[in-house]
Amino acid sequence: MAELILHHYPESPFSEKVRAIFGAKGLAWRSLQVSMVMPRPATIALTGGYRRIPVLQVGADVYCDTALIAEYLDGLGNGPSLYPAGHVLAAQTLARWVDTELFWAAVTLRFLPENMGGFFTNPATAQAFAEDRANFAQGAQVRRPSVDEARARYARFLSEMETQLGDGRPYLFGADWSIADFSVYHMLWFIHAGGGMAEWLGARPHAAAWMERMRAFGQHPGQPVSAEDALTAARDAQPLAIEQTSDLPGIPPGTEVNVAPVDYGVMPSHGTLLRCDTDGIVIRREHALTGAVNVHFPRHGFSVTRY
Ligand SMILES: N[C@@H](CCC(=O)N[C@@H](CS)C(=O)NCC(=O)O)C(=O)O
DSSP: OOOEEEEEOTTOHHHHHHHHHHHHHTOOOEEEEOOSSSOOHHHHHHHSSOOOSOEEEETTEEEESHHHHHHHHHTSSSSSOSSOTTTHHHHHHHHHHIIIIIHHHHHHHHTSGGGOTTTTOSHHHHHHHHHHHHHHTTTOOOOOOOHHHHHHHHHHHHHHHHHHHTTOOSBTTBSSOOHHHHHHHHHHHHHTTTSTTHHHHHTOHHHHHHHHHHHHHTOOOOEEOOHHHHHHHHHHSOOOOOOOEEOSTTOOTTOEEEEEESSSOOOOEEEEEEEEETTEEEEEEEETTTEEEEEEEOSTTEEEEEO
16 A cells, blocks of 8 residues: 555644544554645645645555545544544544534634634744645634633533543443544644643643543654655555446546535535445546545535536
8 A cells, every 4th residue: 555645734633533443453654744735746746626634645545634544544544433423423423523513613713812822923834824824724614602602502512521531441432442432532622732721621621631642642753745745646646446436426437527525625626526425425536746536525514516
C-alpha cells in the first residue's frame, strides 16, 4: 500500500481527530503541512477544488472529510474497530452531532479573547485569516451560536459526558473506543487549545481523565513530506479500480459532475463520476501535476450535481 499522507496544519481540530486515530491504531504516516489559509496548490490540484482540511492522500487516491478518512483508516492498523458492533448507530450519530452542532459552539468559544492563547498575536496573520475565512464562508448554510448559547451547549454536553463516564468506563461507549471518542476528543482539544476554560474540565474528573487518555494518542508525529513529493507519489501510483455505479436519478457513472459539501466550505470538486451510493462518492480527475486520481467523499453531507 502507498504511504498515508495527511494534508493538514497543526491548529486544525479535524486534523487532530485523524492524528489521534493514527496514534491509536499505531499507523505510520507522512505529514504534509499546508498553510492555515489559501493558497494550497498541491492539495487543490489533488482534490480539484475541495478546500477543507484535512485530506488524506494514499498514492493516487484522495479521501476528503474526516468521517470518510476514519472509515478508511479503520481497516488498517491495530486495536478495536472505530465502529464497534452494537454501538455503530449511536457512535456515528454522536460523532456527526459533535462535528457539526458542537463544532459551531466550539468555534464561538475558541475565538473568545480569553481562549485565544497565542493565536494571532501578529495582526497581519489575523487579518489574512479573517479575509481567507470570509471567502471560505461564501455560500455557507450554518448558524453560528451566540456566546451564551455556545456556553450552554458545551456545559450541557460536558455534564452528560461526565455522567456517562461516571461508572469508570475508559471510553464513551464502554471498554473500547469508537469514532465518537475521536470526534469528542478533537472538539474538546480545540475548545481548550488556547488554555482557557480549564476549570470546565477541572470540575469534571471523569471527563478530564478521559481527555488525557485521548490526548496521548495525538502524540504520534508523522514524517514530514514535501508537496512536490506528495505530487510525485500521486503521479507514480494508479488510482484504485472502482466498481462504477450510481443511485442518482439521471446522473450515471461517466457524467461530469461537481461534488461539494452542503453546509460550509462549499467550493466544489470537478471530475467524472465513478460511484455514488450509500458508502460514498468517487470521482476521477486528471491534472498535469497529479496524473489520474480518484477523489473520495462521504455520501452524508455532500451533493452531486451535473457540471
Ligand atoms: N466535516 C469536515 C470538516 C473539516 C473542517 O471544517 N476543517 C476546517 C479546519 S479544522 C477547515 O477546513 N477550515 C478552513 C480551512 O482550513 O481552509 C471533516 O470532517 O473533515
